[in-house]
Amino acid sequence: MTDQQAIRGELLTLETMSTVEIANILDEAAQFAKGKEWRSNKELFIANLFFEPSTRTRYSFEVAEKSLGLHVLSFSEESSSVQKGESLLDTVKTFEAIGANALVIRHPENDYYQHIREQISIPIINGGDGSGHHPTQSLLDLLTIQQEFSTFSGLNIIIAGDLRHSRVARSNADVLTRLGATVKIAGPKEWMAGYEQSYQYVNLDDELPKADVVMLLRIQHERHDGKMEFTKESYHKQFGLTVDREKNMKESAIILHPAPVNRGVELASELVECKKSRIFKQMKNGVAVRKAVVKRALNQF
Amino acid sequence: MTDQQAIRGELLTLETMSTVEIANILDEAAQFAKGKEWRSNKELFIANLFFEPSTRTRYSFEVAEKSLGLHVLSFSEESSSVQKGESLLDTVKTFEAIGANALVIRHPENDYYQHIREQISIPIINGGDGSGHHPTQSLLDLLTIQQEFSTFSGLNIIIAGDLRHSRVARSNADVLTRLGATVKIAGPKEWMAGYEQSYQYVNLDDELPKADVVMLLRIQHERHDGKMEFTKESYHKQFGLTVDREKNMKESAIILHPAPVNRGVELASELVECKKSRIFKQMKNGVAVRKAVVKRALNQF
Amino acid sequence: MTDQQAIRGELLTLETMSTVEIANILDEAAQFAKGKEWRSNKELFIANLFFEPSTRTRYSFEVAEKSLGLHVLSFSEESSSVQKGESLLDTVKTFEAIGANALVIRHPENDYYQHIREQISIPIINGGDGSGHHPTQSLLDLLTIQQEFSTFSGLNIIIAGDLRHSRVARSNADVLTRLGATVKIAGPKEWMAGYEQSYQYVNLDDELPKADVVMLLRIQHERHDGKMEFTKESYHKQFGLTVDREKNMKESAIILHPAPVNRGVELASELVECKKSRIFKQMKNGVAVRKAVVKRALNQF
Structure with missing residues (x-):
């Protein structure tokens, strides 16, 4: 999966990622942490799909994304068609169809991304899966x-x-x-x-x-x-x-x-x-890391 | 109601809308589907009031609105004063008073708009009413x-x-x-x-x-x-x-x-x-249609 | 507390605020009500933390903030880590750590701000505390x-x-x-x-x-x-x-x-x-007042 994660701009798990790729992400994140600014020169949309409660992860992604000049679609399970029985795959494909250029997903199921990543052509950034990865x-x-x-x-x-x-x-x-x-x-x-x-x-x-x-x-x-x-x-x-x-x-x-x-x-x-x-420096660094990761996901556009 | 819908920029139901007006909207939507770009040169607000769960409709409106350069107010019943017994009319008038230039509303009651449209001076775009219209x-x-x-x-x-x-x-x-x-x-x-x-x-x-x-x-x-x-x-x-x-x-x-x-x-x-x-082309077209409909609603500004 | 509220850009209660400071805020608000425009020339984030339902207060803050050119983080208790037992203090410090430049808070507890204001360095704007202040x-x-x-x-x-x-x-x-x-x-x-x-x-x-x-x-x-x-x-x-x-x-x-x-x-x-x-003029004025109050909170940046 290593190369694919890098090629497709995905971030699913570090376990199959090379130390070179990890070092690359950390380098970019370190620059963001020092104040580097970068803004997308295209109009891009990112959807944050949270199927579990979150404060830190959700809002640090949102800060990162808005700082990078993206439009953010903020999705919570409660007020969505998941209430009508819609599957994760169909929800994800919907966001792709309406124009999302990347997805951040938190989901209670381990490895939820395995059965959906091949069915869409936009990158998934894993915001936490069950007790699997983060x-x-x-x-x-x-x-x-x-x-x-x-x-x-x-x-x-x-x-x-x-x-x-x-x-x-x-x-x-x-x-x-x-x-x-x-x-x-x-x-x-x-x-x-x-x-x-x-x-x-x-x-x-x-x-x-x-x-x-x-x-x-x-x-x-x-x-x-x-x-x-x-x-x-x-x-x-x-x-x-x-x-x-x-x-x-x-x-x-x-x-x-x-x-x-x-x-x-x-x-x-x-x-x-x-x-x-x-502990609070970690939170601050979370924004820098997410800027690097989101920029990487959007690099293909 | 036909003329009024066109004059006021409302979209309540197609049933009383002339085929000419429908064709006009479809023409504009077709252009958006082909990549046309248009941005409001004024600072405008649109409020999406969803009293029922929705993914496709809600987020394709949001993509359309943000692409048109609008500020979006995203309202869900759960965390609102509807919890304190506030009526739809009062909610709608509140959004008018605080500066919304148009409203997208989904509501479980058929024809909910009939008793409110005359009491406000901003256009309503019907995002679905009960088993009535969409x-x-x-x-x-x-x-x-x-x-x-x-x-x-x-x-x-x-x-x-x-x-x-x-x-x-x-x-x-x-x-x-x-x-x-x-x-x-x-x-x-x-x-x-x-x-x-x-x-x-x-x-x-x-x-x-x-x-x-x-x-x-x-x-x-x-x-x-x-x-x-x-x-x-x-x-x-x-x-x-x-x-x-x-x-x-x-x-x-x-x-x-x-x-x-x-x-x-x-x-x-x-x-x-x-x-x-x-099916997925329909979703994609949903964004183009909503751009056309929202632009039409804001034409008066 | 008077001077501190003014110096720090906080707005907690009018009871300890001088009539001079109140008059200053009202003057600025009156100008906004007459159409004055002002936009932050820095990229700033404001977080709206609502621990109780609200329509008017929440969305008029949001209109004010977006009009001033701020990025808005819109937090509701339901989908947050408060569900995992996180305290108000830790929630607030999280938002400070991830980059919020000011906080608007509504909370069911009277004087909730007393035990947190000294522990953060960004201003709190009180959006209502219990049966205390608004x-x-x-x-x-x-x-x-x-x-x-x-x-x-x-x-x-x-x-x-x-x-x-x-x-x-x-x-x-x-x-x-x-x-x-x-x-x-x-x-x-x-x-x-x-x-x-x-x-x-x-x-x-x-x-x-x-x-x-x-x-x-x-x-x-x-x-x-x-x-x-x-x-x-x-x-x-x-x-x-x-x-x-x-x-x-x-x-x-x-x-x-x-x-x-x-x-x-x-x-x-x-x-x-x-x-x-x-009554509806009050709502309209609510946006002007909140513009003045948010601008005041951000003056230090």
């Missing part, structure tokens, strides 16, 4: 790390928390490893399924002093079917980044979290804006 | 036929399906007849109420070989109160355009459907994009 | 009165109706008094709680002949928990502006109502557009 989130994590350390090579990175339900854990772990970092995982053992073969499972307290980057994952209560094995307090104490744990981190280390943060669970509320936290 | 859908059907056959005169047209609940069957049948075509109707007999006096009821299998245009109507499950007289399979077999039936159509004939299609019910899924299908 | 509504009421009488000094003003649940009664009463008007209150006695110490409670029939301005308040059924002490008819007869009562008003007097009107309750339906009514 490539623009991964890219903004990468950009934030690159801005800090200039390289990925040799970095010690801990991914901690609810890996099983995470859209970004897998592709972040995979891509960071390919880029030369050492990735270790932490959190409740039963949430590590599928990761322990490839990544070293560590105790947070042992590893924190060595880490350059701590990536905390959001506990997705909405994907736990109401059954949480821990109280918020006990999770925080056992697996969260507490005020005490943060003190054991390196001076130069940084904290990442995709947000929204469950304050006092994954992270002590006081740490959300601490010196090491790059 | 004039831009009719116009895009007409444009698609005209592009294909250059004329309406002498064409054999079958309208098949749920005529009783359809917003477009009546005005399409009426207008096509006025324009010189022969319209016949097909489908479950009990769904033909009100049509059999004026149009010949035919058996699909007998008539398909003679038809130039087959207009299939969507079964509006949401208007059947959950009571459907047929299973999907039995409807498809008796009244749908099956793969086998399509083979009996003329080489030059075309298939229209307003979409969303109930795949495997009105139409075999394989036929949605077959050579004869103009 | 400063742009107050400003548009003031503008409408000023356009009519050129001054506030010496005017007799009756505020009638559901003062207890009103967002504007308190700040209107306070500001109008500070500006030199005499404010009296009318309506069901039990709805006057908190006002009777400062304002004279009057019988509508006695006072109407002397009033220059009658400000009717909307009965907010949605804030009465379903318990209404009156039938609509009995309220109208006892406390509403009936057709008969209107006849006793001065020739030069005007009627204001924030809308949506409960027709036949606060006001006879026939009076909504009578000669004395300024």
Whole structure:
């Protein structure tokens, strides 16, 4: 799929994308983050199709798109013909027919794009699929790390928390490893399924002093079917980044979290804006990354 | 009402509109379909007020409006003061007061516009009223036929399906007849109420070989109160355009459907994009028609 | 808070704002109402965050913002991460991080802005908080009165109706008094709680002949928990502006109502557009006021 993603301007998953292509996107994103301006000289439409709630992803795409001079069609499931039973494929083909030049899609189904991408001729940018992928989130994590350390090579990175339900854990772990970092995982053992073969499972307290980057994952209560094995307090104490744990981190280390943060669970509320936290910088970088990704999707026009 | 619709730039129903006026709109739409560009040189606002779900109509209006350089106010019932009991008239007058230069309205009540059009001085474009009218859908059907056959005169047209609940069957049948075509109707007999006096009821299998245009109507499950007289399979077999039936159509004939299609019910899924299908062309034409209609509405400014 | 609101370009409440600052805003709004045009020469984003339904406020802000050349991010609670438990503070900080230059917020909690304003560096414009404040509504009421009488000094003003649940009664009463008007209150006695110490409670029939301005308040059924002490008819007869009562008003007097009107309750339906009514002019003025307020918020950029 690698070449196709690049050729067609798609962004579906980083897992099959070459490190060269990833580096290209990050380079362009870094320039946007530094203030680069670029506007389409054609009149182009992009449709944001969100089949799940979202604030950060939806509106940072919208900021990026409007800054690039695009017309934005903002679609929510609630007030659409999906209510009349219309399929994703037919919705997508409708937007192509009425003039959308690219689509951003968030959908609760893993790999939703597999059965539709070949049936349309405009690029899809994946804004998150089920518990599968969330490539623009991964890219903004990468950009934030690159801005800090200039390289990925040799970095010690801990991914901690609810890996099983995470859209970004897998592709972040995979891509960071390919880029030369050492990735270790932490959190409740039963949430590590599928990761322990490839990544070293560590105790947070042992590893924190060595880490350059701590990536905390959001506990997705909405994907736990109401059954949480821990109280918020006990999770925080056992697996969260507490005020005490943060003190054991390196001076130069940084904290990442995709947000929204469950304050006092994954992270002590006081740490959300601490010196090491790059959480709001991640959001800011999200706009730069999405500008790069949208520009790439529209390059063919 | 004919003259008033033209004079005021309204589009409420085709039934009382002269064939001259219809031809004028189609001419302009045909030019837009061929790539004509036109932008308002004034700063104008249009409000899209949707009191029912919609994808195609809503977003093709939005594409048309934004292409014409208008500011778009996109209103959905859910997050409005309609929740506080505000009437349609008061909602409409509010949008007039705050600066809308025209209104696109979809509303579940038949003829909703009758009691409001005289109370405002800006034009209403009807985006669909109950099971009453859907004039831009009719116009895009007409444009698609005209592009294909250059004329309406002498064409054999079958309208098949749920005529009783359809917003477009009546005005399409009426207008096509006025324009010189022969319209016949097909489908479950009990769904033909009100049509059999004026149009010949035919058996699909007998008539398909003679038809130039087959207009299939969507079964509006949401208007059947959950009571459907047929299973999907039995409807498809008796009244749908099956793969086998399509083979009996003329080489030059075309298939229209307003979409969303109930795949495997009105139409075999394989036929949605077959050579004869103009379903996605209809959507594309929908943007051209709406550009023409919106430009007409704003002509007075 | 006075100076801070002016310095930071915030608009939270008129109660702590100086009459000089209020006059400045009204002057600019009056110019916009007369047709003044102003467009930002920078690319700026404003986010409209509505946590309660709204038509007038939401869309008149949107008209104002788009007229000023801003990019508008239109946020509704339903399709956002608030569904995943995200707090107002985190939502607000997200919009700041992704590039919003100002925020318009409507929220059901009184004084919601108190705990967030110090944590962000962009100005908040209060679009209504619980039963607390609604400063742009107050400003548009003031503008409408000023356009009519050129001054506030010496005017007799009756505020009638559901003062207890009103967002504007308190700040209107306070500001109008500070500006030199005499404010009296009318309506069901039990709805006057908190006002009777400062304002004279009057019988509508006695006072109407002397009033220059009658400000009717909307009965907010949605804030009465379903318990209404009156039938609509009995309220109208006892406390509403009936057709008969209107006849006793001065020739030069005007009627204001924030809308949506409960027709036949606060006001006879026939009076909504009578000669004395300024209800639709208020809406029109709402756009001018919001242009002034948004321009003020963006002045620092």
